[in-house]
Amino acid sequence: MTDCAAALKLNPKNVKALFRSAKALAALEMYAEAIDCCEHALINDPDNKAVREEQKRIQAEFDIKEAKRKAREERERKIREQKLKIESALEKRGIKTASTPGYTKNHPHDIQVHDETGDISVPTFILYPEHNESDFVQAFHEHDTIGEQLAEIFYEPAPWDSQHKYRPEKVDIYFETEDAGGNVGLMKVGLKVKLITILKHQKHILKDQLARLIVVPKEDSQWKKDWLAKYGK
Structure with missing residues (x-):
């Protein structure tokens, strides 16, 4: 990344440096920045198949991780919602509750x-x-x-x-x-x-x-x- 940054500083249109930066950024899961590097590289070299394939790969990897993130957040939201619903129902009925020491839900x-x-x-x-x-x-x-x-x-x-x-x-x-x-x-x-x-x-x-x-x-x-x-x- 340091070498790429130096190369880009000297020549912002350096396609090879942009390509290497894109791969390095993707490895760090900085997908937006990686895709941006690919787009800049393609502006300077629209027919560069390696860059275009790398852009597709990065976008696909990002889409998968984003879908997993959204699914995880949705699961967590439903768990929180269900927990609040249960707590409200028990409180409404005046049911006293407790957790035993060291309790972790295993059912x-x-x-x-x-x-x-x-x-x-x-x-x-x-x-x-x-x-x-x-x-x-x-x-x-x-x-x-x-x-x-x-x-x-x-x-x-x-x-x-x-x-x-x-x-x-x-x-x-x-x-x-x-x-x-x-x-x-x-x-x-x-x-x-x-x-x-x-x-x-x-x-x-x-x-x-x-x-x-x-x-x-x-x-x-x-x-x-x-x-x-x-x-x-």
């Missing part, structure tokens, strides 16, 4: 805000701690009841449920609570309770944009005894 599903109604659907983990198993509901609609969702999940027995204890009418459902002092507990809910009722509960915190429900058999179990002894009812 591909967002809270959905339905354009037609403004309703939300929330990604939800259904946890079965007695078996160390879980189900993931991608979009649990806020106005669906716990019973409706469990009826769908338990339509066929899970492979690990050999005793068929996991039916809507045979289980207890809990969600985790946390008070202002950080004390954690469990609250039992019935099958007719809607998800939104849980989400809006004063002691419920939606962590990492995921709802969590704990499901255990009504029948007595050591896990249930230990859990309730620790957290209380």
Whole structure:
């Protein structure tokens, strides 16, 4: 670039220097300047095929990078827009949220805000701690009841449920609570309770944009005894 600049200073119409400058500028992704060098070279030598081909190559490279830039910006715009829409929907409903320490989103599903109604659907983990198993509901609609969702999940027995204890009418459902002092507990809910009722509960915190429900058999179990002894009812 230094040699080219010196040559152009001596002779601004030096086609070879303009050609070399164009290639060097393109390598630095200074496409507008590179194309300008080609145009000046072609003014002085309109039939120079090498310069014309280089101009086409630079323009094509610029067009590709520009298209990628615009696509990236559009994706980022949509992400920001979606984030604001979700935050607004949660705030409107008075749903408390938090991120756990070190949280980085590692699931591909967002809270959905339905354009037609403004309703939300929330990604939800259904946890079965007695078996160390879980189900993931991608979009649990806020106005669906716990019973409706469990009826769908338990339509066929899970492979690990050999005793068929996991039916809507045979289980207890809990969600985790946390008070202002950080004390954690469990609250039992019935099958007719809607998800939104849980989400809006004063002691419920939606962590990492995921709802969590704990499901255990009504029948007595050591896990249930230990859990309730620790957290209380």
